[in-house]
Amino acid sequence: MLEAPAVSAGPLTLVHTADDAPGWWRSAVIYQVYPRSFRDLNGDGVGDLAGITAELPQLARLDVDAVWLSPFYRSPQKDAGYDVSDYCDVDPLFGTLADFDTMMAEAARLSLRVIVDLVPNHCSDQHAAFQQALAAPAGSREREMFIFREGRGAFGEEPPNNWQSHFGGSAWTRITEPDGAPGQWYLHLFDASQPDFNWDNQAVHDEFERVLRFWLDRGVAGFRVDVAHALVKAPGLPEWGGRADGGSSDGYPGHEAPMFGQPALHDIYRAWRRILAEYGPDRILCAEANVDPLPRLADWVRPDQMHQAFNFPYLHAGLDVRRLRGVITDSLVALDAVGAPSTWVLSNHDVVRHATRFGYDGPAPRDGDGIGIFDHQPDVVAGRTRAAAASMFMLGLPGGAYLYQGEELGLPDGIDIPDSQRQDPTFARTGGERLGRDGCRVPLPWRAAELHAGFGSGQAPWLPQPEGFRELARDAQTDQPSSHLNLYRRILAMRRELDLGRGSLAWLESWCTDRSLAYLNGTTLVVMNVGRDPLELPPGLVLLRSSPAAAETHDGGHQLGSGETVWLNLPLG
Numbered sequence: 001m002l003e004a005p006a007v008s009a010g011p012l013t014l015v016h017t018a019d020d021a022p023g024w025w026r027s028a029v030i031y032q033v034y035p036r037s038f039r040d041l042n043g044d045g046v047g048d049l050a051g052i053t054a055e056l057p058q059l060a061r062l063d064v065d066a067v068w069l070s071p072f073y074r075s076p077q078k079d080a081g082y083d084v085s086d087y088c089d090v091d092p093l094f095g096t097l098a099d100f101d102t103m104m105a106e107a108a109r110l111s112l113r114v115i116v117d118l119v120p121n122h123c124s125d126q127h128a129a130f131q132q133a134l135a136a137p138a139g140s141r142e143r144e145m146f147i148f149r150e151g152r153g154a155f156g157e158e159p160p161n162n163w164q165s166h167f168g169g170s171a172w173t174r175i176t177e178p179d180g181a182p183g184q185w186y187l188h189l190f191d192a193s194q195p196d197f198n199w200d201n202q203a204v205h206d207e208f209e210r211v212l213r214f215w216l217d218r219g220v221a222g223f224r225v226d227v228a229h230a231l232v233k234a235p236g237l238p239e240w241g242g243r244a245d246g247g248s249s250d251g252y253p254g255h256e257a258p259m260f261g262q263p264a265l266h267d268i269y270r271a272w273r274r275i276l277a278e279y280g281p282d283r284i285l286c287a288e289a290n291v292d293p294l295p296r297l298a299d300w301v302r303p304d305q306m307h308q309a310f311n312f313p314y315l316h317a318g319l320d321v322r323r324l325r326g327v328i329t330d331s332l333v334a335l336d337a338v339g340a341p342s343t344w345v346l347s348n349h350d351v352v353r354h355a356t357r358f359g360y361d362g363p364a365p366r367d368g369d370g371i372g373i374f375d376h377q378p379d380v381v382a383g384r385t386r387a388a389a390a391s392m393f394m395l396g397l398p399g400g401a402y403l404y405q406g407e408e409l410g411l412p413d414g415i416d417i418p419d420s421q422r423q424d425p426t427f428a429r430t431g432g433e434r435l436g437r438d439g440c441r442v443p444l445p446w447r448a449a450e451l452h453a454g455f456g457s458g459q460a461p462w463l464p465q466p467e468g469f470r471e472l473a474r475d476a477q478t479d480q481p482s483s484h485l486n487l488y489r490r491i492l493a494m495r496r497e498l499d500l501g502r503g504s505l506a507w508l509e510s511w512c513t514d515r516s517l518a519y520l521n522g523t524t525l526v527v528m529n530v531g532r533d534p535l536e537l538p539p540g541l542v543l544l545r546s547s548p549a550a551a552e553t554h555d556g557g558h559q560l561g562s563g564e565t566v567w568l569n570l571p572l573g
């Protein structure tokens with residue numbers, strides 16, 4: 001039993017003690033750059049590596065530790081780059097390998113580490129290996145790189161099993177054999193343009209070990225591993241009637257999904273960890289592993305495997321304070337048991353931005369459903385206010401945190417996107433029933449007075465920017481002391497100064513109610529009020545408030561407004 005410190009504000013329940021294990025990532029704030037939408041320097045309407053290099057000083061100024069880059073590899077861009085046709089080259093859309101090296105040099109100058117995305121579950125159908133597989137006969141070595149099967153039915157006209165694509169429709173597509181006859185089927189858990197690799201084949205392992213070394217040699221600090229839980233499929237590919245994303249549904253517990261969480265995965269990551277270790281102790285692996293239930297996440301981050309995993313249960317807990325408390329406690333307890341730090345996240349390129357999600361009083365749209373102009377609309381102001389509170393609550397937690405580009409500006413999702421401009425394959429594969437993830441991928445506003453709000457000075461951005469983006473531009477917010485951006489800067493600077501990422505966590509029971517949540521990290525007390533009425537605060541010196549007006553004055557008032565978070569210095573004893 002951990003023993004909590006005594007505070008005059010009432011009983012504490014200690015769940016996590018301070019962390020002094022070595023490893024920069026254990027408390028790091030890692031900023032996700034989505035290259036297509038970050039900054040367009042060559043004026044083609046799509047972001048590029050030169051644009052990232054140009055704006056890295058802004059990220060250093062924000063005081064993050066590292067950036068994670070979503071894919072910029074050669075790709076037909078059918079799934080915004082998560083369909084890779086060459087893992088060891090830069091797509092001309094984003095620049096060249098030389099541009100990558102220039103970006104790395106600038107990041108090093110600014111003491112920012114760079115993590116890149118690795119997409120090992122599938123490649124593009126334009127990848128040379130898949131093209132060779134199509135040209136080779138059934139049963140060939142080339143086909144063995146992927147998951148080809150004969151179809152069912154008298155003529156093989158039915159898919160080999162009932163698995164569904166994450167983006168809608170069957171997870172199988174039938175090919176035409178080189179002789180023109182209808183042929184085998186290949187598995188794709190995502191779009192038909194993204195064939196799954198066969199991880200039962202050693203040649204696939206060898207190829208990815210080469211890819212890891214290629215980028216490690218170029219100086220990357222590690223990899224965010226895309227759908228890390230999906231690489232290995234259960235032998236025999238048994239039927240699965242549960243959700244395509246592997247989440248739990250009635251009668252189908254998510255952890256039983258035959259395409260997710262298979263035990264053989266762990267040996268792959270053990271091998272990768274050994275490769276990273278050859279490059280010293282500072283290179284990391286972070287799993288995008290949507291595993292269910294949460295304590296199973298600990299299996300991924302044992303000392304010989306991944307360093308971190310994304311905490312999707314945290315993202316999905318929203319502002320439900322009881323659920324949040326449960327997820328935070330479970331995460332810290334489960335991960336402490338294997339000596340791994342937790343991570344926290346509120347937004348990424350696959351979900352509705354949290355400034356928009358929190359603009360709904362009821363449930364927000366499901367991931368991938370998106371929001372259109374005919375849908376129930378969020379309250380933009382309430383959403384941004386609550387987003388600030390939620391971010392400040394998250395960034396006080398011990399462990400690492402992931403930020404998604406634009407959340408520091410309080411950006412909402414793009415909602416008014418014409419169907420003709422929607423690019424997420426989810427939209428087409430569901431016949432428009434699910435709008436997809438384009439809303440959170442709208443290009444960033446940099447300079448309010450410039451063309452395209454400073455995203456680029458040439459062609460229109462690849463997705464339209466909403467009118468309100470201009471006033472949220474980084475330069476406009478830099479000049480406003482009480483802006484969302486300046487709040488983020490203060491939060492991140494104070495988080496570093498107080499070393500909160502390395503800290504402890506104890507729940508302050510009297511402020512953990514059905515409308516508020518409070519924890520003590522060291523001597524910093526973090527209280528979030530999600531209720532409609534103001535709350536009396538415990539005694540203590542106000543360090544920071546999430547509501548802009550109060551953040552400006554630091555007036556030390558002892559009430560906490562609705563939708564507000566505060567950091568207080570709490571006297572112990």
Ligand code: GLC
Binds near residue numbers: 082288349350
């Ligand atoms: C991951 C990525 C997502 C992509 C999918 C397929 O979930 O985050 O953007 O579409 O994998 O690669």
